[in-house]
Amino acid sequence: MAGGSSIVAGVAGRYANALFELAREQNLLDEVANDLNGFQALLNESDDLKNLVISPVYSAAAQERAIAALLSKAEFNATTQNFFHVVAKNRRLAAIEGVIKGYKMLLSEHRGEVTAEATSAAPLSNEQQETLKSTLKDIAGRDIELITKVDPSILGGLIVKIGSRQIDDSLRTKLNSMKTRMKEVS
Numbered sequence: 001m002a003g004g005s006s007i008v009a010g011v012a013g014r015y016a017n018a019l020f021e022l023a024r025e026q027n028l029l030d031e032v033a034n035d036l037n038g039f040q041a042l043l044n045e046s047d048d049l050k051n052l053v054i055s056p057v058y059s060a061a062a063q064e065r066a067i068a069a070l071l072s073k074a075e076f077n078a079t080t081q082n083f084f085h086v087v088a089k090n091r092r093l094a095a096i097e098g099v100i101k102g103y104k105m106l107l108s109e110h111r112g113e114v115t116a117e118a119t120s121a122a123p124l125s126n127e128q129q130e131t132l133k134s135t136l137k138d139i140a141g142r143d144i145e146l147i148t149k150v151d152p153s154i155l156g157g158l159i160v161k162i163g164s165r166q167i168d169d170s171l172r173t174k175l176n177s178m179k180t181r182m183k184e185v186s
Contacts, residue, residue, distance in 0.1 A: 008105055012098025019083050019099065020106040028079055033107055035080035036100045042074070043097065053093045064088040101147070108145040116140075119149045119159040121171070136162065 008016050023032040043050050052058055052066055067088045071081045087093055108115045116136050118124065124132070133144045140162060151159075156171035 008098075008102030010095075010098070011092060012095040013102050015087060015092060015095065015099045016102030016106060020103055020110075022079060022083070024110070026079055028077060029107060029110070031077050032080050032083075033103065035074075035076040036103055038074060038076070039084075040097070040100050042070070053096055056094075060089055060091050063091075063093055067093070104145060104147060111143070111145075113143040113145045114140045114162060115145045115147060117147045117149065117161040119151050119154060119170075121150070121152050121154050121156050123150055124148055132158075132160075136160070 019032065020029075023029050043053065049070070052063060058066075064085060067084050068081075071084055076084075087096060087099070105115050114136075116133075118129075118132060129146055129148065133146050136144045136146070154170035154172045155175070157169045157174070158167075159170050159173075160167045
């Protein structure tokens, strides 16, 4: 399924497709998704880990050792651990966030869901996420897999992307529009 109509591209897309196909063959789609979500959470919490992953200064061996130690403590399944070892060995850890996003997109497509990305100035509560998913489901007519991001620079409101559509209801955009209109008046 994923191989025929790849919805993710580039290095991250190739790795995401490979992991998705492997997880599907082993009937581990949800387990791998949970592991990837766990790794993304670790990345979000640790600037040191993020630096290790994206910095070309660290050798493949150093990255592999660090990832191995981290994964053994995180208790990820063997398929996910092996995948991370291959990614580290091939010096592709810098693409891991794209791989995680691509895997989620492939999983959503497999489940018949639509992936939506919501960016807010502050983290959304579980209740806010459920309300947003329900609203987006009404618009899209399909179940929604919601990926949330925090970007304080938008000041307030939301930016929501569903496929190629984007709804920008951020305070930053509204202020910029107001600024442009005020320049036109003067």
